[in-house]
Amino acid sequence: MLEAFSKAPDFTLIDQNGKKVTLSEFEAKKNVVLAFYPFDWSPVCSDQISFYNEMHSLFEKRDAIVIGISVDSMFCHTAFAENRKLTLPLLADFEPKGEVAREYGVYNNKEGHASRALFVIDKNRTIVQSYLSPDSENPGADGILEALDTMNKA
Template sequence: MLQKGDTAPDFTLNATPEKTVTLSALKGKNVILAFYPADWSPVCSDQMALYNEMLQYFEKYNAVLLGISVDGAWCHHAFAMARQLHFDLLADFEPKGEVSKLYGVYETTGVSRRALFVIDANGIIQWSYLSPINENPGADGILNALENIKN
């Protein structure tokens, strides 16, 4: 798993069937990557709902939140609509888990591990955390990492 000080690998993933997000296009902003196993699972649902409620706090730190799992764009769309999420969920679907593998968080069972990365405005990882798959990691670590970034 990538650690503090590593350069965040660039990627382009679908947020919807018609929209892609490229990490390098967000240069100048802090970025939170929240890798998670699957849409609709109870822990993932709780985690993404919490982050949705925290968006205003993340924005105070010039931060953009991106959720990433190996589910497809249509699945993400349905999940985001049902949960009323206001941030992009990116489909690491084809080739399956390619971005998760770049960040060292792809599980041999075919899902992303539950991992968080805070990337500064220059594309350097400032904090990373691997959570047990059945535990919501919360937002405290993200907020602490954002507070420690000197922009």
């Protein structure tokens, strides 16, 4: 797993609306929280991503965007986002399966999905915090908000 002070690898993936999203497009503009998660429709993932969506204004106040990434397809993300009324970008690390999760060191080869992991990335594309959570636990947002607050004070 990539650790703090590493340069976040750039990538381009498709979101639930078919739009290409590139990490470097946020450089010098926004702090980014990458939330890798196993699957759209699993109970813990659904709760975690919906929670981040509801907290949109708290992230925006900290000049940050949360981006969800799983190995699900764009079509799965579209249905999931519509069902849960999600507005945050959900990126499809679908083909080649898990390529971005592998670059970040959070692909679970045994299970065939991204592990539940968080990366808080500053506007210079430097990882300031990384956290690997058990797949069965929602990591919440306290650690993310604390990391963003610390970054904004610096």
